[in-house]
C-alpha cells in the first residue's frame with residue numbers, strides 16, 4: 660500500500676482512494692454528530708446551498724463553521740455538537756476546509772473523512788479494503804496544516820502497525836496553528852467555539868467507526884461505517 664499526502668489544489672486527478680483529513684474541526688464534528696444520533700451528513704457546496712437544502716427539508720439541521728448566523732441551527736464545534744440531540748436527523752454541513760476537500764474528490768471510488776477521533780477505525784477499514792494506493796487529502800492551510808498532517812501520518816502508520824502510538828502525532832497537532840487559533844478565539848470570545856474543542860479534536864480513536872462519503876443521487880453524503888475489529 661502506497662501513501663500520498665496532498666493538498667486539494669495538488670490533486671491533478673481524482674485519486675481512487677481518498678482520505679480527506681480535517682481534524683479541526685469538520686470531521687471531528689461529523690463524528691460527534693453521529694455519536695449524537697445523526698442518520699447522515701450531507702455536505703453542502705456553499706452556505707446558500709446548505710440553506711436551500713434545509714428549506715426543502717425542514718427537519719434537517721444546517722451546520723456551518725465560524726460564528727452562528729440566522730438560518731443555521733448549529734456551528735462546527737465538537738463541544739457544542741456534543742450537547743445536541745441529533746437522533747435520526749440529517750445534518751447539512753458546510754465548512755471552510757473539510758467539506759470542500761470531500762466534495763473535491765467526490766468521484767473517487769472510496770472517500771473517507773478522517774480526524775483523530777476516527778483515525779484507527781479509518782486505518783482498519785483501509786486495511787480491510789486492501790487499498791493499493793491511498794491519497795490523504797490535507798485540507799488545512801493549503802496542505803500544510805500540522806494537525807491534519809499529523810493525523811494523516813498517524814492513520815497511515817496504524818494501517819501497517821496496529822500498535823503504533825499516537826502520542827507524537829497528537830503532540831504535533833496540539834502545537835498547531837489551528838489549535839492556537841481556536842484557543843485564542845476563545846480568549847477573544849469568538850462565537851462558534853467551545854472551551855473543549857481542541858481537546859475533543861485530539862481525543863484519539865474516541866469512536867469505533869469510520870466516516871464514508873459517497874454520492875447519493877446528486878448529494879455527497881457521509882455515513883458512519885463500523886470498521887473490522889482490531890487485529891482482524
Ligand SMILES: O=C(O)[C@H](CS(=O)(=O)O)OP(=O)(O)O
Pocket residue numbers: 681683684685686724725735754755756757758799837
Ligand atoms: O471550523 C473550523 O475549525 C475551521 C475554520 S478555519 O478553516 O480554520 O477557518 O474549518 P474546517 O473546515 O473545520 O477546518
Ligand SMILES: [Mg+2]
Pocket residue numbers: 681682683684685756757798799837
Ligand atoms: Mg480544519
